[in-house]
Amino acid sequence: MSATTQAALRIGVVGCGPISQNAHLEACRKANNAELYAICDTAADLLQRMACVHEPQKSYKDFDAMLADPKVDAVLIATADAFHIPLSLRALAAGKQKKKEKPLGVSIEECQMLQREVQRSGLKLQVANMKRYDPGIAFARRFIQEEMGGQLALKAWYCDSTYRYTMTDSLLPVPVASDQRQVPEDNPKETDRRRYFMLTHGSHLVDTARYLGGEIAAVQAQWVQRFGAHCWFVAVRFADGSVGHLDLTVAVRMDWHEGFQIYGEKGSVIGKTYLPWYLKSSDVECFSSATGEYRRVLGEDAQVYRRQVEGFADAVLHDRQPNPDAVDGLAAMKTMAAINRSVASGQWEQIESMKGVV
Numbered sequence: 001m002s003a004t005t006q007a008a009l010r011i012g013v014v015g016c017g018p019i020s021q022n023a024h025l026e027a028c029r030k031a032n033n034a035e036l037y038a039i040c041d042t043a044a045d046l047l048q049r050m051a052c053v054h055e056p057q058k059s060y061k062d063f064d065a066m067l068a069d070p071k072v073d074a075v076l077i078a079t080a081d082a083f084h085i086p087l088s089l090r091a092l093a094a095g096k097q098k099k100k101e102k103p104l105g106v107s108i109e110e111c112q113m114l115q116r117e118v119q120r121s122g123l124k125l126q127v128a129n130m131k132r133y134d135p136g137i138a139f140a141r142r143f144i145q146e147e148m149g150g151q152l153a154l155k156a157w158y159c160d161s162t163y164r165y166t167m168t169d170s171l172l173p174v175p176v177a178s179d180q181r182q183v184p185e186d187n188p189k190e191t192d193r194r195r196y197f198m199l200t201h202g203s204h205l206v207d208t209a210r211y212l213g214g215e216i217a218a219v220q221a222q223w224v225q226r227f228g229a230h231c232w233f234v235a236v237r238f239a240d241g242s243v244g245h246l247d248l249t250v251a252v253r254m255d256w257h258e259g260f261q262i263y264g265e266k267g268s269v270i271g272k273t274y275l276p277w278y279l280k281s282s283d284v285e286c287f288s289s290a291t292g293e294y295r296r297v298l299g300e301d302a303q304v305y306r307r308q309v310e311g312f313a314d315a316v317l318h319d320r321q322p323n324p325d326a327v328d329g330l331a332a333m334k335t336m337a338a339i340n341r342s343v344a345s346g347q348w349e350q351i352e353s354m355k356g357v358v
């Protein structure tokens with residue numbers, strides 16, 4: 001689709017599992033410039049239940065049938081990680097715009113191939129790192145770009161809580177499950193928790209660090225597993241010469257603990273991010289040495305899932321760059337691969353040279 005006067009992007013969501021139930025289906029319905037036009041899941045019972053609740057115009061059990069529907073402008077891919085790239089490529093071949101869950105894929109090569117194909121097609125692809133649509137994080141980014149000057153250092157941490165499920169059970173509706181749901185053979189959520197934690201949580205941490213701190217050039221990482229908890233401490237060199245430290249811990253024996261500190265030339269930024277399901281803006285304070293004042297935003301609208309659908313629809317309808325795009329998704333994948341490699345080698349690892357499975 002080229003830039004158009006169409007008011008609402010007609011989205012077909014593939015995958016009616018927990019993330020769609022808790023975020024994407026409602027986000028598409030609430031978005032001011034998109035429509036939940038179709039849904040798709042191979043699990044017929046789940047599809048039927050979600051169709052009753054969300055009343056899309058069309059329901060499809062078969063992804064290719066949804067792709068063949070000319071009224072579907074864009075697909076939102078919300079399936080297990082291993083299916084992200086294969087489904088994205090099929091959507092690309094069908095000429096559809098794509099919004100897809102993070103991580104971009106599971107190997108560097110498949111992500112590079114997708115990124116090349118997206119570039120060649122001229123179609124849009126947005127990766128669902130919804131934290132970029134957190135008003136506090138967006139405020140931090142504006143301050144960094146417009147007022148902070150150069151960067152000296154960045155620290156960012158993403159520490160899942162042992163009480164996560166106590167909190168999410170309280171916050172979220174009862175999930176609708178299905179025995180018929182399609183799961184990949186290679187499913188690290190079941191077989192390899194260390195890998196799963198890096199892909200699912202590391203992709204958020206690395207994306208936030210890149211969004212605020214800029215391109216990451218190299219990392220040196222340590223990893224330890226004790227009493228069922230995993231901890232990665234990662235030293236970072238940014239491409240601009242500044243330094244950083246990333247902390248990915250799953251899970252800390254306390255409340256959800258996520259945030260960042262950035263020390264700049266003409267100011268500093270401190271941010272605290274909440275468990276996403278509270279839909280609460282990060283508390284961010286930006287100190288400007290020009291005014292001698294701390295500033296913060298209210299961030300009253302922190303429905304990040306709806307805001308990112310609106311961002312995606314805006315990119316497609318008005319021919320703007322999606323945020324984040326496939327280049328960002330690939331860079332996050334390479335950074336996670338470098339962290340894994342550095343844990344094994346004990347050396348600094350350059351991001352650019354990364355290959356293989358994350």
Ligand SMILES: NC(=O)c1ccc[n+]([C@@H]2O[C@H](COP(=O)([O-])OP(=O)(O)OC[C@H]3O[C@@H](n4cnc5c(N)ncnc54)[C@H](O)[C@@H]3O)[C@@H](O)[C@H]2O)c1
Nearest residue numbers: 015016017018019040041042063078079080081101181182
């Ligand atoms: N952005 C976030 O913060 C966030 C949070 C949670 C999960 N996620 C991501 O969302 C994705 C999905 O997570 P989930 O827990 O909902 O997964 P899930 O595997 O429980 O559910 C996915 C659904 O997709 C369906 N499906 C798979 N392949 C299909 C196909 N070819 N055609 C039609 N339907 C198909 C399955 O039947 C299943 O119902 C994962 O990549 C995960 O990392 C992101």
